[in-house]
Amino acid sequence: GENVEQHPSTLSVQEGDSAVIKCTYSDSASNYFPWYKQELGKRPQLIIDIRSNVGEKKDQRIAVTLNKTAKHFSLHITETQPEDSAVYFCAASHQNTGNQFYFGTGTSLTVIP
């Protein structure tokens, strides 16, 4: 099955700086890559996703890039704010043969005011 690795496991940044979280995947057939944000004690919420026919997608301060050749994708958060503090999960899915997501182990992001 698919194996998703996520780095770093913890990340601290000053408010206003950028944060980057990286994930790699093993199955070259994976074609859908969502990112989830989970605040303490809450459910994971989808914040952005990208499909394999696109190299980059942006939504306000959040962007995701995908390198299919290298099998890695990254989440970029610019102008970080304290409310961005949460655990972020990447996932990969091969939606031609099944919709189940394989998640990375998470990155705990702390934005220091």
Place this chain on the structure above:
Amino acid sequence: NAGVTQTPKFRVLKTGQSMTLLCAQDMNHEYMYWYRQDPGMGLRLIHYSVGEGTTAKGEVPDGYNVSRLKKQNFLLGLESAAPSQTSVYFCASQEGRAGYTFGSGTRLTVV
């Protein structure tokens, strides 16, 4: 429109006891999933269903059973709870090739 509802929210079991976690969605989604979340291990898929009456094993199915008798409900059962099953359990539903909608989670402790 409640989305995905999980019950109960918290539960403490003794080793060997059984219980059923209920997941209900009102979005008419075909796909439903059960994940467990443990520190440092992310979300791991236990079982999933691609439609009413169907179920399939995920990454960590041992010790769990599921049923999808109605499209809106996906039940996760523990027949004989073990301390290793202490975890936070999340249900999710999905329509087509979209992202998941998660429930609010069930925190289970097995003593």
